[in-house]
Amino acid sequence: MGALPDASAPMDAPLNPVEAEDRPGDWRRHQEAALAGPYADLWDTADGFCHIVPPDFDCVLGWRLQQEAGLWAARGEAMPDERRDWVRHFIEHYERLTRRMLSGGRRAGVEIYIDDDRNVVRSSVY
Template sequence: MKFALGDNLFADAIENVWRANERAIAVGLSGAQGSGKSTTAVRIATALHERGLRVTICAIDDFYLSRTERLELAEKFHPLLATRGVPGTHDIALLESTLARVLSATDSDAVEIPQFDKAADDRLPYPEWRISRGASDVVLIEGWCVGARPQDLKSLVEPVNVLERDEDRDGAWRLYVNEQLANDYSRIFSTLDLQLMLRAPSFDCVRAWRAEQEAGLSRSSPNAQPPMDDATLNRFIAHYERISRWMLEDEPADLIADLDTMRAPHAWRVRNV
């Protein structure tokens, strides 16, 4: 993937916001599964480092609830919440406290940042968390649903796929997820100083991207799960489909990079959200 131009445009926007605020800022980077968010975040951070800015990257995926916590959530509210991904399956309190600590950190501070092992489908134990040392000028939060906004309740009525039709017949799961977006997630997303988006050309290419991502997962952990077969992967992606499609329509970002099917940006747009 070639993102040099994009990294510079994203880096320009971040630097401008940082200079305007004269304080540490929080920046969101969203994009569908497999769109290259993690790679882009690292390249943006590198471009900003070259300009003298200190950057800490946080992935919202690292704040998923543990498998045990999700099973408890599934038993209490809805079985579909056992699967990580949708709003409601993250530890928002941990995310908020971690971001607050990183944004306020001084040169002598160290902040523990959780790590999630997707192959094992569980959060790593505390001793294996990443340590962010020193102050940051920019905290870059990347994740597929970063910045997502709740849908109108009428939009929740019709299922978007077989999963919703057969396993969420009364709409309770999608209503729960939407309520999380309207409350805890909206609160934390509203604190972002800038929102960037890698926009997929359509949802149709997301499955292929996510399949590539699945094949590339490290399975060195003793608790690693076997790779998903096609049926399992399709069902997994179905959990994300509604919000992914909604974000492609809603475009909740200040600066958008339109991607082609090879994940290369071919157009740039500024939006007022």
């Protein structure tokens, strides 16, 4: 929650295979319109924001893969490679927004910085 819109994003070079498949930038245009419209309206109703800030995007992907593997393990199964590929593909849809938020493109609020092991390393008000 709290990503700020960037009207120039649909014209930027693709960051990953998902964006490369969407050469005209339709997905990015949709995201930016939502961030500038309905999401902005929703977030205006929030009392505040608390951002958990990981070291980088690779951590976000790794943690999402860990979560998925844990769900499969709870069923007594190993996560299939196809599911790992699906998770990577899914998270690429949000890579640009995640990177934007990691670089400060987010609404003001409390920030909790965590390390690779999810330990709090510092906090601040942004």
